[in-house]
Amino acid sequence: MFCGMDDFPEFMKHPANRIVQTRQATPGVEGYVFDGTDGNQMAFWTCRETAASTAHTHDYDEYMIVVQGCYTLIIKGERIR
Numbered sequence: 001m002f003c004g005m006d007d008f009p010e011f012m013k014h015p016a017n018r019i020v021q022t023r024q025a026t027p028g029v030e031g032y033v034f035d036g037t038d039g040n041q042m043a044f045w046t047c048r049e050t051a052a053s054t055a056h057t058h059d060y061d062e063y064m065i066v067v068q069g070c071y072t073l074i075i076k077g078e079r080i081r
Contacts, residue, residue, distance in 0.1 A: 006068075008032070008044055019043070026053040 012032060019031035030046045047069075064071055073080040 007046065012044060025056045026051050 014032070017032040017034055019033055021027075024031055026045075026047065028047065028049060028051050031043055033041060033043045035041050064073070070081065
């Protein structure tokens with residue numbers, strides 16, 4: 001039975017993978033990044049309260065999967081829940 005997930009497992013939160021706060025677009029978010037051997041990257045983020053990211057862009061595709069809660073993107077003025 002699935003009961004929700006309040007946090008990522010400890011093995012995913014190794015200090016060597018933690019993204020420093022000054023490198024994050026959203027204040028108060030905790031993030032961890034994992035680099036693949038082929039140059040790909042996977043990041044896990046925890047946001048415990050309502051927050052807004054600063055406007056930013058990437059030179060790559062970004063995919064979001066929400067495990068618990070909700071996430072709203074604003075792309076070219078359109079709100080995407």
